[in-house]
Amino acid sequence: MRKGPARGPRPSSIARVEGIDYVDLDQHLGYALRRAQVAAFDAFHRATAGAGVTPPRFTALVILNANPGITQSTLGQILGTARSGAMLLTDWLEGRGLAERRHRPDDGRAWGLYLTPKGGRVLETLRRRVRQQDRRFAGRLAGRERRELLRLLEKLAA
Amino acid sequence: MRKGPARGPRPSSIARVEGIDYVDLDQHLGYALRRAQVAAFDAFHRATAGAGVTPPRFTALVILNANPGITQSTLGQILGTARSGAMLLTDWLEGRGLAERRHRPDDGRAWGLYLTPKGGRVLETLRRRVRQQDRRFAGRLAGRERRELLRLLEKLAA
DNA sequence: TCGATATTGTTACATAGGACTACAATCGCC
DNA sequence: GGCGATTGTAGTCCTATGTAACAATATCGA
Numbered sequence: 001m002r003k004g005p006a007r008g009p010r011p012s013s014i015a016r017v018e019g020i021d022y023v024d025l026d027q028h029l030g031y032a033l034r035r036a037q038v039a040a041f042d043a044f045h046r047a048t049a050g051a052g053v054t055p056p057r058f059t060a061l062v063i064l065n066a067n068p069g070i071t072q073s074t075l076g077q078i079l080g081t082a083r084s085g086a087m088l089l090t091d092w093l094e095g096r097g098l099a100e101r102r103h104r105p106d107d108g109r110a111w112g113l114y115l116t117p118k119g120g121r122v123l124e125t126l127r128r129r130v131r132q133q134d135r136r137f138a139g140r141l142a143g144r145e146r147r148e149l150l151r152l153l154e155k156l157a158a
Numbered sequence: 159m160r161k162g163p164a165r166g167p168r169p170s171s172i173a174r175v176e177g178i179d180y181v182d183l184d185q186h187l188g189y190a191l192r193r194a195q196v197a198a199f200d201a202f203h204r205a206t207a208g209a210g211v212t213p214p215r216f217t218a219l220v221i222l223n224a225n226p227g228i229t230q231s232t233l234g235q236i237l238g239t240a241r242s243g244a245m246l247l248t249d250w251l252e253g254r255g256l257a258e259r260r261h262r263p264d265d266g267r268a269w270g271l272y273l274t275p276k277g278g279r280v281l282e283t284l285r286r287r288v289r290q291q292d293r294r295f296a297g298r299l300a301g302r303e304r305r306e307l308l309r310l311l312e313k314l315a316a
Numbered sequence: 317t318c319g320a321t322a323t324t325g326t327t328a329c330a331t332a333g334g335a336c337t338a339c340a341a342t343c344g345c346c
Numbered sequence: 347g348g349c350g351a352t353t354g355t356a357g358t359c360c361t362a363t364g365t366a367a368c369a370a371t372a373t374c375g376a
Contacts, residue, residue, distance in 0.1 A: 014238035014315070021224040029292055030198040030213060032308050035315035037195050038238065040188040054333095055188060066179040073353065080172035080196065082335055087354065109342045109353040134187055140313050149310045150190050155298050156307075157172070157193035212362095231324060240364055245325065267324040267371045 014038050029156075040137060047133030048126060056081070058130065060089055061115065061123045064099055069112035071104075098122055172196050187314075198295060205291030206284060214239070216288065218247055219273065219281045222257055227270035229262075256280055 014035050016022070025031050044055060053061075056079050063078055064070070076086030090113060093099035098119035101111035115123065138146045172193050174180070183189050202213060211219075214237050221236055222228070234244030248271060251257035256277035259269035273281065296304045 015235070017232060017235050020221065020228070020232070020236060023220055023224045025217065025220055026308065026312060028288065029296055029304070029308070030195070030202050030288075031217065032311040032315070033191065033195040033198050034213065036311040037188070037191040039315045040191050044188050055192065056333095059183065059189065062181055062183055063178065066181045070178070071353075074175060074178070077173070077175050078178060081333090083354070084336080084356085085334060087356095088333085107343070107353080111354075130186065130188075138187055138314070140316070141310060145310055145313075146187070148306065149314075150184065150187070152299060152303055152307045152310075153190040153194040154184060155303075156296070157190070157197045158298070214362095229324075239362090241325070242327085242365085243363065245327095246362085265324080265372070269325075 043133045043137035044130065047129045051122075051126065053126060057089065057092065058126060060093065061098065061119060061126065064093075064113055064115045065120065065123055068114050069102075069104075071110045072113065073110070075113065093119070201291045201295035202288065205287045209280075209284065211284060215247065215250065216284060218251065219256065219277065219284065222251075222271055222273045223278065223281055226272050227260075227262075229268045230271065231268070233271060251277070 041055070044058075048058070059079060060075060063075065072086040072090055073083055075090070076083050079086065079089070081089075090099065090101065094101065097116055099113055099115050102114055104110050104112050141149065199213070202216075206216070217237060218233060221233065230244045230248055231241055233248070234241050237244065237247070239247075248257065248259065252259065255274055257271055257273050260272060262268050262270050299307065
């Protein structure tokens with residue numbers, strides 16, 4: 001229906017071009033957020049290179065680990081995607097042996113989603129790498145600045 | 159080649175789901191940035207509803223206005239997209255009479271891009287609406303917080 | 317000056333992530 | 347028991363990219 005930020009082929013980075021007048025573009029929160037997010041995505045991608053793990057997939061792993069047994073619908077809500085998208089994501093995870101669907105005794109329609117032992121191990125590795133890269137990425141900020149940034153972002157997205 | 163944030167069909171918003179343990183997801187800059195950006199995009203979309211103007215299109219208008227005569231390649235660099243994408247974008251702008259291509263006397267290969275008078279008017283309207291919506295969106299932040307946020311984002315994206 | 321090389325716009329093609337809809341199975345509630 | 351709501355699923359469509367190939371033109375070096 002409408003359009004929004006998602007994931008797809010990527011701008012390797014949004015570099016400033018020499019000799020161009022950017023006017024007051026930086027004063028727009030949306031523009032500033034987008035630039036920062038592209039940079040963050042770059043960092044994420046470097047951290048997980050080769051694993052084929054995208055941000056939503058990583059998020060799904062984290063969520064499944066902390067909330068075993070949730071349904072695909074719930075996962076979709078958490079990620080902000082349609083049910084069909086959550087299903088494709090689950091297919092992907094299951095296809096790699098990272099997660100599995102288990103019938104729910106209490107509800108014949110729904111599946112419960114669980115991380116497999118392998119999924120847990122992969123998550124741990126990813127988590128370590130992502131955290132490390134995150135720290136490097138945020139290296140330009142002082143510790144207090146980083147915390148302040150997170151606080152402000154949280155306030156915006158709430 | 160790789161994947162990254164872009165625009166496409168959208169998650170209407172990424173709401174927190176009741177009873178779910180989000181663990182330390184908020185501690186990841188990438189995740190926090192993404193959530194904030196989705197919210198910002200929502201605000202942008204409301205501001206430009208009906209105009210069919212997406213963030214990159216808006217950016218292109220602003221850039222063309224301040225840098226008349228730039229080439230499509232340069233526009234692509236600024237937006238962080240491939241030449242072919244810049245061309246499609248230019249087609250769209252030209253199709254609506256917002257911008258036009260003019261032959262360059264100095265380079266037979268390239269076109270110079272210029273905003274039309276109509277393009278200028280549309281930009282002014284959009285700019286006003288976007289700025290207004292931006293302010294509303296940032297309303298949850300104190301003036302100083304907003305400036306601080308922009309400063310930190312800039313530092314990250316640089 | 318001329319030929320190799322690079323750049324620009326363009327076209328055609330491929331991909332990826334979503335949304336939307338329709339459907340069958342199942343649940344919940346009256 | 348029956349009807350509306352929910353769940354997973356499959357199918358289809360759309361949009362925004364990127365890549366590769368090409369012709370025209372520029373540029374640079376021998």
